[in-house]
Amino acid sequence: MANKVTLKQIAQEVGLSPSSVSLVLNNRPCRISEENRKLIKEVAARNHYVPNQIARSLVMRESRTLGLIVPNIESRFFASLAGSLEKRCREDGYALFITSSGGSADDDLELLRQLVTRGVDGVFLVVGDEFSDDRALREEVSHLPIPAVMVDRAIEGLECDKVMFDHEMGGYMATRYLIGQGHRRIACLVNARRSNTGRKRLAGYERALREVGLPIDARLEFESEYYISSAYEASEAVLATDATAVFASSDNIALGLLKRLHEMGKSIPGDISVVSYDNSAADVLFEPALTAIEQDPGVLAEHAFACMSKRLAGRGGRRAEEVVLEPALIVKDSVLELTKHN
Amino acid sequence: MANKVTLKQIAQEVGLSPSSVSLVLNNRPCRISEENRKLIKEVAARNHYVPNQIARSLVMRESRTLGLIVPNIESRFFASLAGSLEKRCREDGYALFITSSGGSADDDLELLRQLVTRGVDGVFLVVGDEFSDDRALREEVSHLPIPAVMVDRAIEGLECDKVMFDHEMGGYMATRYLIGQGHRRIACLVNARRSNTGRKRLAGYERALREVGLPIDARLEFESEYYISSAYEASEAVLATDATAVFASSDNIALGLLKRLHEMGKSIPGDISVVSYDNSAADVLFEPALTAIEQDPGVLAEHAFACMSKRLAGRGGRRAEEVVLEPALIVKDSVLELTKHN
């Protein structure tokens, strides 16, 4: 293993002071002879000199590093968000410290502290969806010495920049679309018990029904965690109803549902129509392709970064900014249009 | 935004020197009165004091942070690897800096430098699969001032710890299994042009054929990138052959193939048998479930960490260690047993 080369060593070899070397290598406006400049650069290159960011950020009080906390990097959506965000950060010369918490508020807190003490200049937080005790986390976030942007979801009632898709609107759009296609008995499969986003999507679903005077029937509302297996379990009951369509409030939930449908020999949309959520790559495989509410992680990343960027630059008011993005309905082939006589 | 509290400020408030505070808060053996100890701890807690790791790691010459470079965090396999690795690192008090390169050697190099200058104590590298020019990267890795462990793949001919599954063996096992089930015309769909792992899997496939005296028929070997779309494109040609089985050398490749099969109304394993690779979660959905070569990312992470851990502790010889893991064949329902009269 090679040794780390320091500024001082370069200086020694060149025969100049460390300050001069620093000045030259950072292209600071200063009066160092062209000759020495060249010499310094050459020696630095020859020795593979790379400045120690640790030392540098100690004095500069900035690390050009940002942090991200997601509940679970193994989920497609978060992985994609992380990927986009990292790319975006790198474009502006920031490194992104990606961490994955496991979803409990305690883990989130621990990671947040880690990031802060490691000197990130700002954090993106995808936290606050699960209903564990988040008092300590809330406290920590509100006293953060660096800017924070909550992405995709939020800790309720916390004054903090937020960037997220309108989950209520998503639920509403999916349901309105089904209604528009003639469906009247529409079931939904949501994670309302343990998830804020799920709760909002459910609210949107109900608003759509209410708006056209359809009854809100508790027997058509089913609960599922955000796992394929959970949705698979829950789906049997869904299929026992007289629903002609189902709103599946996440891609995993849709996948679990599809698996069950497939096993029962039901066809889509012939036997039952489905609107999914997230429109992630896995869907690509299904016949028929799934009509879904899409929320592009890239767009989320873009806005989140813009928000962060503003804070880092010291711009942006003292009040928190809130960006709400509209999801899109992507129509494919999993919904049957019911004609009157049906 | 709250301010960062420093050691000095705590010291000032307590009325003791910074050294004393440091000593106490780190539970160093030292003679500070019980009374003052309590006082220090209390004041530190009240002020939400958190030590600045940046400053600390400057003097301690270690950050308890490790780095990971994967080609693409959006891929299921890498996301899963990253997740497992992070969890494992955290168990030992290390934070993991996850980065995603995009797959080119230049990006890898850039990220590696970033990690090193940011003071990670070691790096996990998932690099070297693509055939871009990697001279600079190779050079950098061999002069690294910190331990590196190559995971899942490697830059050929580089003296460096390696932990990976035996890709050749995977290809061999898949093919032997198909042969064992009576198949004689076995096609394969691999990424041999741009991927070392793909090349190895192909080698395993050929070894299996050779071993039983079956001909290696170039007309049965098809090329596909590791994308669903690429495999989808390539699959038409595969299906035009007289093959009774296909070895798909990655999950994405299998998915593309399946999509095409589905569209052509072919059934699995009735019309054609398939052995997939990676056995990732997406497979769960298919009817029939896919027989596949499985390489558990968690196992990979475990061994990679163990390897790193040894280096960090200063144990481990001067020669590079090489851990080769055997993949497992998971038999499900996508392969038809051909009886003699077929």
Add this chain to the structure above:
DNA sequence: TCGTTGTCATCAATCGATTGCAATATACCC
């Protein structure tokens, strides 16, 4: 009273960079 021992706490150097200010060397002018 001096020396010894023990307890409690502080000093000051260090890690590797950055940077305002001071210092030196050279050139130029009268």
Add this chain to the structure above:
DNA sequence: GGGTATATTGCAATCGATTGATGACAACGA
């Protein structure tokens, strides 16, 4: 040769922690 620009470069403090070396003070025995 003295004085003033101007061109170059170096000093030393700083960021926030850690830590080996040291100091101050009290109590105690001889």
